[in-house]
Amino acid sequence: MEPFIEMRGIHKVYPDGTVALRGVDFRLYRGEIVGLLGENGAGKTTLMKILSGLLPPTQGEIRLEGRSVRFRNPSDALRAGIGMVHQIFTLVPPYTALENILLGQEGSALWLRKEQARPRVERLLEEVGLSIPLDVPVELLPIGVQQRVEILKVLYRGTRVLILDEPTSALTPLEVDELFKFMRRLKEDGRSIVFITHKLREVLEICDRIVVLRNGLVTGEVQADKATPELLAERMVGHAVVPRVSRSPRPPGEPILVVRDLEVMGDLGVPAVRGVSFEVRAGEIFGIAGVEGNGQSELAQALGGLRPIRRGEILLDGKPLPPLAPIEAYRQGISHIPEDRLRFGLALHFDVAENSILSRQWEALFLRGWGRLDWPRILAFAAELVQRFQVLTPGVRATARHLSGGNQQKLVVGRELSKEPRLILAVHPTRGLDVASTAYIRELLIRMRDQGKAVLLISADLDEILELSDRIAVMYEGKFLGVGPAEAFSRTEIGMLMGGILPQEQR
Ligand SMILES: Nc1ncnc2c1ncn2[C@@H]1O[C@H](COP(=O)(O)OP(=O)(O)OP(=O)(O)O)[C@@H](O)[C@H]1O
Ligand SMILES: [Mg+2]
Known part of the structure; x- marks a missing residue:
């Protein structure tokens, strides 16, 4: 069978001299999902930017159904049916989801077309099983929902090849399931998908074939049913990896961060954090689990001095933290790994x-x-x-x-x-990191804890929460549903709490 797309001998040297790709061959057949794996900086995004017309290759050829093509820009590629959803969002923040989806299409003025296009967009949403509030400015939507807008924007162009660059790093387990369902539907429809992720479990679950890049070269290509996590990791880093972090019990010290009855408003004018109290002690990792959009972002922003508080107090080492003063928060000893690294x-x-x-x-x-x-x-x-x-x-x-x-x-x-912080506010600290870097960062957080620092970990990654936390809280609709020592929770229990379901017996 002839590949739908074939990339041959692709080289890419960036203007600053960085060699990102050194002779990559890549094929994509109709109705298949190909996983693209590789360490940070391996060249995954670069290769796909070339396929989607965003970057010219320095050398090499792209063939579409056997014919050589040259894309001068993303519109060229879109016309050929190739669309990419980027790792970095390309949405216009103050525009609504609907406006963003329509943006960049030729034809009459956006504002005139908007109402005509609405039914088509709504039908597409239904068809792919995604839900998006169409009339809210996208800057007010959680990252997970912004991601959906990005996907829909590309699908709306009628793509036959969908490139997803780390689409799941901002999604919750449930949202990932939804996305996978929808990817399978596209595949049955004969469309092809390139799926970039760092999560081996995901590639093994959804992909037909897996291509591994290392340092700008293809170092592995396997059918997914013949692949194992070990094999893939080995191909990615060039040697066997055993990323396991260990955490030994440690008695916590005095409270460093004390939060009392905190209420924080969300962007939509309703409280996003609704009366939360907790403390984080020296030498402990306090993990807040939860489906994104349940107030975690607002909580973190309030603690980091980026968002006003409406009620309650935040004490660091017994002193109230001045509101809306991020630099002051830093000075008083808070380290903040923010959720949205590009903005904050x-x-x-x-x-x-x-x-x-x-x-x-x-x-x-x-x-x-x-x-x-x-x-x-x-x-x-x-x-x-x-x-x-x-x-x-x-x-x-x-x-x-x-x-x-x-x-x-x-x-x-x-x-x-x-830095030498008192409190580390780590919000999705390993999002977008490859296997080895993830293990390294987790280890560092544990080391910080062992040095007696207080760590507040907010993560949508349940494995991360379970692996690192001494105590866990599950946040749901602005409140803590369960708080307790990590041992007190099973994985399933946390999963249920994340969905707002309380276990039968009261803990
Ligand atoms: N615009 C640019 N100018 C110069 N160098 C770049 C540019 N974009 C990427 N690079 C470099 O090219 C290499 C490959 O980057 P690329 O973004 O393709 O990696 P990646 O595999 O997508 O990594 P990640 O998993 O971190 O997203 C890296 O060394 C990167 O620093
Ligand atoms: Mg990338």
């Missing part, structure tokens, strides 16, 4: 060195004389950080925007964990 974690147009001291630029350590930054010192600091956290970058003066998604995350995590 990095200054994308700044370079790696600048980003590595962001929020610390007032520290004497980085100053020379009156308010002058000590650049030699900053550069040396950044170089060390990059090395320690294995941030793949051409250098510390490279622009943060040019790093791969996972490497941007490593930069944020590295910066936040290299």
